[in-house]
Amino acid sequence: MDVQPQRADVLLVGGGVASVRCARTLRRHGFTGSVLIVGDEDHAPYNRPPLSKELLRDDLADELVLAEPERWYGRRAVDLLTGRRVTTIDTDAREAMLDNGGRIAFGQCLLATGAEARALPIEGGAHALLLRTLEDARRLRAAVVAADAGAAVTVIGGGFIGVEVASGLAAVGLRPTIVEMASDLWGGLLGAKLADWGAAHLIDAGVALCRGVAVTRLDEESAWIGDERLPHAFVVAGIGVRPRVELAVDAELEVGDGIVTDADQRTSHPAIWAAGDVARVDGRRVEHWHAARDAGERAARSMLSLPVPPLRVPWVFSEVAGIALDIIGQADTWEEERWMRDASVLAYLDGQQVVQLAIIGSVLSPDTARDLVEAGASVHELEDALQS
Amino acid sequence: MTALEQTASGFVTVARAADIEPGTVRVIEVEGRSLCLGLTEDGEWGAIDNVCTHDGGTLGEGELDDTGVECPRHGARFDLFTGRVLALPAVRPVNAYQTVVEGDEVMVRLGT
Numbered sequence: 110m111d112v113q114p115q116r117a118d119v120l121l122v123g124g125g126v127a128s129v130r131c132a133r134t135l136r137r138h139g140f141t142g143s144v145l146i147v148g149d150e151d152h153a154p155y156n157r158p159p160l161s162k163e164l165l166r167d168d169l170a171d172e173l174v175l176a177e178p179e180r181w182y183g184r185r186a187v188d189l190l191t192g193r194r195v196t197t198i199d200t201d202a203r204e205a206m207l208d209n210g211g212r213i214a215f216g217q218c219l220l221a222t223g224a225e226a227r228a229l230p231i232e233g234g235a236h237a238l239l240l241r242t243l244e245d246a247r248r249l250r251a252a253v254v255a256a257d258a259g260a261a262v263t264v265i266g267g268g269f270i271g272v273e274v275a276s277g278l279a280a281v282g283l284r285p286t287i288v289e290m291a292s293d294l295w296g297g298l299l300g301a302k303l304a305d306w307g308a309a310h311l312i313d314a315g316v317a318l319c320r321g322v323a324v325t326r327l328d329e330e331s332a333w334i335g336d337e338r339l340p341h342a343f344v345v346a347g348i349g350v351r352p353r354v355e356l357a358v359d360a361e362l363e364v365g366d367g368i369v370t371d372a373d374q375r376t377s378h379p380a381i382w383a384a385g386d387v388a389r390v391d392g393r394r395v396e397h398w399h400a401a402r403d404a405g406e407r408a409a410r411s412m413l414s415l416p417v418p419p420l421r422v423p424w425v426f427s428e429v430a431g432i433a434l435d436i437i438g439q440a441d442t443w444e445e446e447r448w449m450r451d452a453s454v455l456a457y458l459d460g461q462q463v464v465q466l467a468i469i470g471s472v473l474s475p476d477t478a479r480d481l482v483e484a485g486a487s488v489h490e491l492e493d494a495l496q497s
Numbered sequence: 498m499t500a501l502e503q504t505a506s507g508f509v510t511v512a513r514a515a516d517i518e519p520g521t522v523r524v525i526e527v528e529g530r531s532l533c534l535g536l537t538e539d540g541e542w543g544a545i546d547n548v549c550t551h552d553g554g555t556l557g558e559g560e561l562d563d564t565g566v567e568c569p570r571h572g573a574r575f576d577l578f579t580g581r582v583l584a585l586p587a588v589r590p591v592n593a594y595q596t597v598v599e600g601d602e603v604m605v606r607l608g609t
């Protein structure tokens with residue numbers, strides 16, 4: 110028998126911050142149609158940044174990471190279906206299929222399926238803990254609690270996640286070693302000066318660094334770099350993410366490194382938008398918290414045919430050995446890296462123009478920094494801003 | 498804004514009721530202190546310290562939803578009436594100040 114599908118005026122696929130911000134923005138602008146978020150995790154949408162920071166260092170309640178408190182959904186009449194995966198989207202019928210056989214007809218749909226942590230593609234790679242979900246964070250915290258004081262831990266990958274995890278492990282009295290394949294931290298993408306600064310602070314905090322080498326194999330108790338054995342209590346890998354584009358591929362939307370959208374978050378299908386880690390917006394995929402939230406808001410405005418503000422330059426916040434680090438901009442190239450304001454601001458310069466900024470210890474507001482980078486400010490204008 | 502007036506009970510006038518939209522917060526500087534003053538959609542006034550205990554974010558430039566004030570930097574949430582932490586990354590609460598409205602004047606009790 111053919112059961113009538115459930116209906117949502119706006120269907121948000123994926124229970125992350127991009128979806129929940131989209132829902133919030135729809136309601137803020139007075140949208141009164143039905144809004145349904147479907148997420149395959151067993152939790153309401155939550156913020157991932159604390160997973161590699163506060164939740165690693167302390168035992169904290171799940172509710173403290175929720176993107177919106179539980180009662181928000183009722184107050185805003187946003188329906189939430191957790192523990193359910195959307196398996197296919199029929200773009201002609203405008204229907205989504207669920208993993209329990211259910212169907213949801215929609216008017217407009219947002220794909221905000223995020224990204225998943227890459228597994229370690231080496232022998233014994235399954236021994237490594239990954240860190241993407243709240244469950245991952247709980248497993249990591251359990252390993253931290255179970256380890257003896259001063260125990261060695263291998264952290265594979267010296268990107269944002271690896272650096273944050275190693276910082277946290279050192280802070281709770283363990284002895285982490287970061288193994289990073291590139292010759293510099295953050296895969297070398299943030300340049301040598303910032304990487305050297307980060308390395309010095311990590312080493313000071315008790316983190317050992319092995320750069321320019323790769324872990325080739327894991328066994329129960331150790332990581333191997335060729336013939337060299339690194340014994341450890343446990344091992345964590347943070348080697349990047351893969352955008353979850355499957356639904357979009359099946360639906361024959363345009364997909365590159367992420368679901369392709371224009372600057373207004375519209376995919377190649379008129380009833381479907383994409384936002385967050387999964388989306389390649391106007392030629393660039395950004396995997397950061399502010400970008401995902403902004404994208405959800407932008408998608409909502411676009412769905413409502415409201416003007417969508419111009420895309421802002423990316424802003425990622427992170428931590429290195431307890432010190433705040435903000436990166437503003439995502440330049441592919443620059444000519445010079447110059448320390449300013451007593452080495453608390455690193456300017457990435459193309460000629461005299463500031464194309465990216467690294468801010469250490471929150472000495473400059475990210476909003477000001479964004480304005481400067483977006484305006485194509487000169488190094489002199491930056492100097493003035495740093496003096497005021 | 499009206500001139501500062503300290504009443505016997507320790508309340509100071511900090512804003513006019515018409516200065517703030519329901520469902521928003523704003524920054525108020527008073528007696529050398531920086532406060533985040535908010536009016537909920539349900540019409541209740543509250544005030545907490547303006548500076549986020551996580552890393553100094555400006556709470557009065559954040560968003561108010563229900564009774565939660567969200568820090569614009571990393572999204573910590575604090576309760577507008579108690580200062581309690583509702584969401585990470587903040588772990589320490591902020592001070593909350595008793596707030597009343599008399600006529601058109603919003604008054605906050607700064608006492609310690």
Ligand SMILES: Cc1cc2nc3c(=O)[nH]c(=O)nc-3n(C[C@H](O)[C@H](O)[C@H](O)COP(=O)(O)OP(=O)(O)OC[C@H]3O[C@@H](n4cnc5c(N)ncnc54)[C@H](O)[C@@H]3O)c2cc1C
Pocket residue numbers: 122123124125126127128147148149150156157158159160161193194195196221222223224225240241242270353356384385386387395396397398399401424425426427428
């Ligand atoms: C440990 C960690 C620390 C981080 N720290 C920072 C930081 O300090 N600063 C920063 O800027 N960024 C940080 N990030 C990145 C930030 O969290 C992400 O950019 C953000 O979570 C992206 O949000 P999203 O909504 O696009 O996707 P996600 O958060 O990935 O959410 C997507 C959700 O959709 C679900 N889903 C996927 N497919 C389906 C389907 N078919 N049906 C139903 N549900 C589905 C997924 O399971 C997931 O729950 C961190 C990320 C991690 C993992």
Ligand code: FES
Pocket residue numbers: 549550551552553554568569570571572573585586587
């Ligand atoms: S400064 Fe407020 S959440 Fe970080």
